[in-house]
Amino acid sequence: MSIKKEFLKGLVEKNPVMVLGIGLCPALAVTTSVSNALWMMIATTFVLTCSNVLVSLVKDYIPSHIRIPVFITIIAAFVTVVEITLKAYQPEVYTSLGIFIPLIVVNCIILGRAEEFASRNGVFISIIDALGMGIGFGLTLTILAFFRETLGANKLFGYTLIPGFKPAGMMAIAPGAFITLGLMLWAMNRIMVSRKHKK
Amino acid sequence: MEIKLFITILFSTIFINNYVLSQTLGICPFLGVSKKTDSAAGMGFAVIFVMTLASVITYFIYKYILIPFSITYLRTIAFILVIASIVQLVEMAINKLSPSLYRALGIFLPLITTNCAVLGVAVLNVDSGFITKEFGLLMTIVQGFGAGVGFLLALMLMSGIRERLETADIPFNLRGMPISFIIAGLLSLAFLGFAGMSF
Numbered sequence: 001m002s003i004k005k006e007f008l009k010g011l012v013e014k015n016p017v018m019v020l021g022i023g024l025c026p027a028l029a030v031t032t033s034v035s036n037a038l039w040m041m042i043a044t045t046f047v048l049t050c051s052n053v054l055v056s057l058v059k060d061y062i063p064s065h066i067r068i069p070v071f072i073t074i075i076a077a078f079v080t081v082v083e084i085t086l087k088a089y090q091p092e093v094y095t096s097l098g099i100f101i102p103l104i105v106v107n108c109i110i111l112g113r114a115e116e117f118a119s120r121n122g123v124f125i126s127i128i129d130a131l132g133m134g135i136g137f138g139l140t141l142t143i144l145a146f147f148r149e150t151l152g153a154n155k156l157f158g159y160t161l162i163p164g165f166k167p168a169g170m171m172a173i174a175p176g177a178f179i180t181l182g183l184m185l186w187a188m189n190r191i192m193v194s195r196k197h198k199k
Numbered sequence: 200m201e202i203k204l205f206i207t208i209l210f211s212t213i214f215i216n217n218y219v220l221s222q223t224l225g226i227c228p229f230l231g232v233s234k235k236t237d238s239a240a241g242m243g244f245a246v247i248f249v250m251t252l253a254s255v256i257t258y259f260i261y262k263y264i265l266i267p268f269s270i271t272y273l274r275t276i277a278f279i280l281v282i283a284s285i286v287q288l289v290e291m292a293i294n295k296l297s298p299s300l301y302r303a304l305g306i307f308l309p310l311i312t313t314n315c316a317v318l319g320v321a322v323l324n325v326d327s328g329f330i331t332k333e334f335g336l337l338m339t340i341v342q343g344f345g346a347g348v349g350f351l352l353a354l355m356l357m358s359g360i361r362e363r364l365e366t367a368d369i370p371f372n373l374r375g376m377p378i379s380f381i382i383a384g385l386l387s388l389a390f391l392g393f394a395g396m397s398f
């Protein structure tokens with residue numbers, strides 16, 4: 001029961017981007033296409049899961065006043081693994097995500113989960129927490145990317161949707177990202193409020 | 200001749216490629232600390248200082264340690280540790296030298312470690328190939344300083360608008376984060392106008 005709860009909280013109730021408001025930089029920057037968003041989700045979930053496992057294994061041996069530098073080093077090591085692997089096997093993804101792969105290190109979600117969850121809980125439950133949070137993060141990114149890719153480039157997974165339709169280029173750049181996420185948060189607030197009224 | 204190049208780099212990092220509004224880096228502190236103008240200014244100046252210092256130190260580390268030993272793939276780990284220690288050192292130094300400045304900036308300094316714009320500027324300095332160029336160090340300093348000024352500018356603009364929003368009559372569901380994102384989108388749209396400027 002508790003496993004299900006820990007997994008689901010990352011998806012809705014404590015969704016990192018929509019509710020906690022962290023991990024916003026990659027959410028805004030890489031969501032120009034759905035495939036970029038999915039790759040970002042895979043990379044972040046991998047780093048998050050690995051760092052949560054390692055942190056929960058070594059938590060008893062780290063003196064508490066140096067824990068943050070230790071956590072950051074652990075995270076940076078896994079990010080380097082992702083960086084090298086993507087560069088070797090998926091060079092296209094590596095170029096299109098660009099600077100946002102090294103920047104996974106400073107994604108507050110990962111450090112936040114290490115500090116808040118993995119350093120206080122066992123290995124297995126930390127994995128569940130990491131998967132929930134990673135997928136919740138990726139889900140938001142995918143929805144955001146869906147709107148931005150369809151409206152901003154008239155494409156989905158690289159295929160043209162409506163031939164002859166001139167896309168709104170603004171959606172593909174920074175202003176479109178900000179405004180789309182703002183409207184998504186508004187819609188989410190709206191749904192939450194109407195749910196509360198029903199109860 | 201060089202002067203013109205430096206001015207171009209400075210203007211482009213402040214206005215055209217503003218780190219916050221056109222590259223969506225450093226969004227978490229941008230939305231987190233922009234509620235009041237005083238704290239926005241404090242955060243902005245702290246970021247200018249750390250970014251300039253981090254650019255210089257990562258330049259030397261990359262050029263004289265990572266390249267000679269051909270371990271450039273470790274740059275993510277090296278840079279994030281350097282930034283974390285700079286932040287820690289700056290915090291201690293300011294605390295000793297000027298307690299009044301520490302009281303003004305103190306609470307923002309730990310937050311800067313996870314500001315992705317700082318790591319972003321360090322990685323972008325390397326990616327833009329300043330290392331091998333003549334006057335590379337100066338270009339790095341100018342880019343780091345400009346990125347910080349751009350961050351301060353975006354933060355000040357945003358906090359000015361948000362102070363007025365406090366008293367505005369906003370639909371209930373849009374209050375808080377959603378309206379902030381939409382405002383940020385409009386600001387970013389305005390900054391697009393600078394993209395037409397050329398030197």
